Amino acid sequence: xxxxxxxxxxxxxxxxxxxxxxxxxxxxxxxxxxxxxxxxxxxxxxxxxxxxxxxxxxxxxxxxxxxxxxxxxxxxxxxxxxxxxxxxxxxxxxxxxxxxxxxxxxxxxxxxxxxxxxxxxxxxxxxxxxxxxxxxxxxxxxxxxxxxxxxxxxxxxxxxxxxxxxxxxxxxxxxxxxxxxxxxxxxxxxxxxxxxxxxxxxxxxxxxxxxxxxxxxxxxxxxxxxxxxxxxxxxxxxxxxxxxxxxxxxxxxxxxxxxxxxxxxxxxxxxxxxxxxxxxxxxxxxxxxxxxxxxxxxxxxxxxxxxxxxxxxxxxxxxxxxxxxxxxxxxxxxxxxxxxxxxxxxxxxxxxxxxxxxxxxxxxxxxxxxxxxxxxxxxxxxxxxxxxxxxxxxxxxxxxxxxxxxxxxxxxxxxxxxxxxxxxxxxxxxxxxxxxxxxxxxxxxxxxxxxxxxxxxxxxxxxxxxxxxxxxxxxxxxxxxxxxxxxxxxxxxxxxxxxxxxxxxxxxxxxxxxxxxxxxxxxxxxxxxxxxxxxxxxxxxxxxxxxxxxxxxxxxxxxxxxxxxxxxxxx
Ligand SMILES: [Zn+2]
Numbered sequence: 001x002x003x004x005x006x007x008x009x010x011x012x013x014x015x016x017x018x019x020x021x022x023x024x025x026x027x028x029x030x031x032x033x034x035x036x037x038x039x040x041x042x043x044x045x046x047x048x049x050x051x052x053x054x055x056x057x058x059x060x061x062x063x064x065x066x067x068x069x070x071x072x073x074x075x076x077x078x079x080x081x082x083x084x085x086x087x088x089x090x091x092x093x094x095x096x097x098x099x100x101x102x103x104x105x106x107x108x109x110x111x112x113x114x115x116x117x118x119x120x121x122x123x124x125x126x127x128x129x130x131x132x133x134x135x136x137x138x139x140x141x142x143x144x145x146x147x148x149x150x151x152x153x154x155x156x157x158x159x160x161x162x163x164x165x166x167x168x169x170x171x172x173x174x175x176x177x178x179x180x181x182x183x184x185x186x187x188x189x190x191x192x193x194x195x196x197x198x199x200x201x202x203x204x205x206x207x208x209x210x211x212x213x214x215x216x217x218x219x220x221x222x223x224x225x226x227x228x229x230x231x232x233x234x235x236x237x238x239x240x241x242x243x244x245x246x247x248x249x250x251x252x253x254x255x256x257x258x259x260x261x262x263x264x265x266x267x268x269x270x271x272x273x274x275x276x277x278x279x280x281x282x283x284x285x286x287x288x289x290x291x292x293x294x295x296x297x298x299x300x301x302x303x304x305x306x307x308x309x310x311x312x313x314x315x316x317x318x319x320x321x322x323x324x325x326x327x328x329x330x331x332x333x334x335x336x337x338x339x340x341x342x343x344x345x346x347x348x349x350x351x352x353x354x355x356x357x358x359x360x361x362x363x364x365x366x367x368x369x370x371x372x373x374x375x376x377x378x379x380x381x382x383x384x385x386x387x388x389x390x391x392x393x394x395x396x397x398x399x400x401x402x403x404x405x406x407x408x409x410x411x412x413x414x415x416x417x418x419x420x421x422x423x424x425x426x427x428x429x430x431x432x433x434x435x436x437x438x439x440x441x442x443x444x445x446x447x448x449x450x451x452x453x454x455x456x457x458x459x460x461x462x463x464x465x466x467x468x469x470x471x472x473x474x475x476x477x478x479x480x481x482x483x484x485x486x487x488x489x490x491x492x493x494x495x496x497x498x499x500x501x502x503x504x505x506x507x508x509x510x511x512x513x514x515x516x517x518x519x520x521x522x523x524x525x526x527x528x529x530x531x532x533x534x535x536x537x538x539x540x541x542x543x544x545x546x547x548x549x550x551x552x553x554x555x556x557x558x559x560x561x562x563x564x565x566x567x568x569x570x571x
Contacts (some may be wrong), residue, residue: 019044020427020455021057025066028436030073030405030420033398035437041071043427046453051423064455069447070435072401073420074127074152074428076408077383079260079284079369082117082131082138082156083177085110086378087315088322093166094293094375095334100325103168107175109314114141116312116463118151120380123458124310124444127428127451128419130369130412131156132203132239132260136174139197149454150461153428155201155412157239158194161187161227162205163220178205187226195234200412201258202231206242206251213265217246221254228255237413245272252281258411259283260369262359264290264352273362282411284369285356287349287389292376294345298338299323299331301376303475304385306444308484311378313471317527319376320478324526324542353393360399366390367407368400387440397437427453464488466559467530470537473564477525482517486510490563498556498570520545528552535559 020043027036040055041048057063084090089101090110121129131138134156145151165180179190191202204227208216224240231238232255239258242248244265251259252275259276262285276283295301296319307316325331360366368390370382387400395403409419418426429450434442446458464472469488476484486507495504495513504510517523523545531538537557542550558566 018046018453019058019061020064020450020453021055021061022064022066022071022429022431022450025069025071025431026435027051027421028070028072028401030398030402031422033402035070035435039066039071041066041421041429043429043450043453046427048421048423048425048427051421062455064431064448066431068433070432070442071421072125072430072432072436073405073418074430074449074451075125075383075404075443076128076130076368076411076419077121077126077370077372078130078282078367078408078411079132079286079371080129080379081133081177081371081373082114082141082154083107083110083133083135083175084373084375085113085315085318086312086373086376086382087318088296088375089318090315090373091375092168095297096168097325098168104175107172111137111141113312113314114138115145115151116465116468117379118145118148118154119461119463120310120312121152122150122449122451122456123461124380124383125430125432125446125449125458126152126380126383127430127449128153128155128408130200130408132241132258132369133157133160133177133205135159135172135177136194136197139194139199147452149451149456152451153418153426155414156199157201157203158197158199159190160203160205160241161190161223162207163223164205164207164209181223181227184222184226187223188230191227191230191234191236199236201237201239202227203260204228204238204240204251204256206240206247208244208247213244214246217244217250221250224251224256225254239411248272249275252276252279257281257413261286261371262352263355264348267351268355268358270362273359273364276359276364277362280365280410282365282367282407283359284367284411285352285390285393286369286371286386287352287356287393288382288385289371289374289377290345291349292374292382294338294342296322296376297334299335303479303481304381305484306384307378307381308472308476308479308481308487309444310381313468313475316378317471317475317478320475321526323524353389356390357394360395365407365410366395366399366403367411368404369408369411384440384444387443391440397440400440401436464562466535466537466557467532469559469562469564470530470539470557474525474527474539477517477523480517480520480523482511482514485514485517488564490560490565493563493565493567495567496569498568526550 022041027039042050165178181187237257240251240256370386372379406419409415431448433445472488526542529540556568
């Protein structure tokens with residue numbers, strides 16, 4: 001017993017003294033916009049303990065050779081929502097498919113998969129995520145990840161305090177993402193109601209309807225003002241959804257700290273830019289989210305390479321499955337809407353982008369944020385789409401790096417805690433194989449992620465369940481991407497005609513046998529039903545693309561050591 005206790009003490013002692021020394025890396029100093037060559041960075045107890053040339057190595061320190069590599073602060077996504085999956089069933093107010101999947105099931109799924117999403121963020125080098133609109137139940141779940149090495153640091157609000165609530169979300173109690181304010185008393189009470197769950201900040205959904213935006217915005221201003229005053233009184237910053245110039249202006253004048261979207265209704269003027277700059281407001285432009293709704297509803301969603309790498313395949317599959325929804329009259333109305341609104345959407349997008357350029361040129365603090373979780377905007381992977389859109393809007397590489405690190409920290413008022421490589425800050429770092437200042441493609445060329453002081457290889461942090469693996473290959477099958485399709489299979493995969501006639505052995509044979517993925521343009525596999533039992537996944541599938549009619553089949557996937565090892569097709 002005594003021996004065991006001594007061993008335990010030793011173990012905990014080692015853990016609390018976890019030390020890491022990164023040798024000879026080029027440090028990306030985001031505050032001075034400088035590359036500092038040949039730096040050693042010592043990490044102790046989850047913090048950056050020292051930075052300099054040729055530091056003395058403490059005993060038992062884990063040494064990582066950074067020669068030829070670049071050390072950046074971990075990336076920050078300043079706008080995500082964990083109550084949303086990124087899939088087609090996640091916003092019944094935008095498209096109501098609750099008869100195919102009840103919203104309660106979607107909420108349950110997002111809770112069950114929060115860990116999975118967090119692992120994907122870490123794997124992508126995103127070590128802090130800011131959830132700007134959650135629920136009481138998600139606030140409770142947030143706390144369970146605080147000390148987990150695989151999870152980014154999560155900053156989260158409670159439900160959005162809103163001037164308007166979509167009816168689909170009413171009555172969900174602690175799963176409700178909105179509290180609708182009718183009076184200033186409501187506004188104050190709803191801030192108070194969140195306090196026991198310790199939100200990191202407070203969020204307002206400043207929604208105005210009707211033609212006269214100006215008068216509607218002014219009508220709701222007392223509610224907005226009350227929330228801001230009550231939050232500040234309790235030491236909490238306030239984030240505001242305000243996509244019109246007037247709502248944004250009124251919110252900032254009322255003391256808002258963080259605008260979670262860009263301005264999309266009119267070009268902003270110099271006075272507006274100066275207002276945001278003087279008040280040190282942080283703005284997250286969220287450039288890609290609207291287009292993702294459009295391409296989803298238009299059934300023209302394109303899956304990209306980084307989606308296969310980082311996105312959760314299940315919600316992404318559901319986006320492609322919109323064309324498989326039986327009520328095609330309903331889904332075609334969305335398609336028609338998209339076709340009819342293409343030019344107005346692109347006009348809005350160009351206002352949004354040119355406003356971003358004016359804001360950054362005028363010295364406003366811009367933070368990279370995706371609005372991930374919304375329909376079509378995938379957790380973790382959409383970050384790289386957002387960066388590309390910001391670059392296209394005219395941000396230079398240093399501006400992008402700052403927006404994705406220190407400015408994200410400023411959004412939640414925690415820039416003394418994280419966001420740059422400084423002594424005393426949390427050791428959230430990405431060790432990159434190539435220089436991120438040269439090319440956006442280098443941002444996810446990651447050697448290691450150091451998260452809360454723990455070094456992880458990006459692949460090792462991911463955990464795919466048997467169902468995730470089945471979904472991963474289904475997604476790639478429908479995207480006609482052969483290599484992504486093969487990725488979840490074991491090198492020595494075996495494919496049988498049920499029960500025991502071996503047809504294919506090994507990935508090379510499989511690659512040859514599935515060449516039709518590249519040559520069958522209408523190929524589409526719809527999942528009709530699924531049974532998961534332990535490491536076995538049984539899918540009932542409807543396959544289109546060969547002739548005018550579908551064929552039906554059953555596939556039995558057997559998973560071993562995180563890969564699909566055997567597949568059986570009953571005849
Ligand atoms: Zn949002």
